[in-house]
Amino acid sequence: MKKILLSLALSVVGWSASYDPFLLDTQLSLLPKIAMLEKNISFSHTKSPFKILIAYELDDEDTAAKCSKILMTKFNRNLNGHPIVVTTLPFDKLDSSTSYHLIYALKASFSQLKKVHNVGTSSTVTALYDADKLGDNGFLLSIRMERSPIILINAKALRENRISFPDSLLEIARII
Numbered sequence: 001m002k003k004i005l006l007s008l009a010l011s012v013v014g015w016s017a018s019y020d021p022f023l024l025d026t027q028l029s030l031l032p033k034i035a036m037l038e039k040n041i042s043f044s045h046t047k048s049p050f051k052i053l054i055a056y057e058l059d060d061e062d063t064a065a066k067c068s069k070i071l072m073t074k075f076n077r078n079l080n081g082h083p084i085v086v087t088t089l090p091f092d093k094l095d096s097s098t099s100y101h102l103i104y105a106l107k108a109s110f111s112q113l114k115k116v117h118n119v120g121t122s123s124t125v126t127a128l129y130d131a132d133k134l135g136d137n138g139f140l141l142s143i144r145m146e147r148s149p150i151i152l153i154n155a156k157a158l159r160e161n162r163i164s165f166p167d168s169l170l171e172i173a174r175i176i
Helices: 002-016 021-036 058-074 110-118 155-160 167-172
Strands: 050-056 082-090 102-105 125-128 141-145 149-153
Touching: 021 050, 021 058, 021 102, 021 125, 021 141, 021 149, 050 058, 058 082, 102 110, 110 125, 149 155, 149 167
Parallel strands: 050 082, 050 102, 102 125, 125 141
Antiparallel strands: 141 149
């Protein structure tokens, strides 16, 4: 009986840490393009890299590496004329020494997600996998799958960070 309960508990833990591959691929396809739409995005020169940080829990290292590979392959290492640089770091190793254009957080607890705000600048676009946590922790973007992908934008984070997107994006997004 103990073996059955242990097996059940481990399968539930494994299930909760899993990711929907279609949703993950959709988010990785759209979020960098959306981040590039930010009107105040700054590059030191025309060929400066577009820097993406993927933040993850320690047990999600494989998922973060997979996300990095997907991004580099999907965009052929280049987004709108800028080379893509993808960094993966666990939440516990985040620091503010490097600035990023986009920070994408994988599944995490609220306390881990709060660590992201110490990394980005006010113009950093922040996004997270888990759309249900978008309004609670100051992240700017997420994408949820309904009949089609729904872009979710946190209105409070948009105002506080003075992020500016084109009106056409705001019209098709769901502002929460």
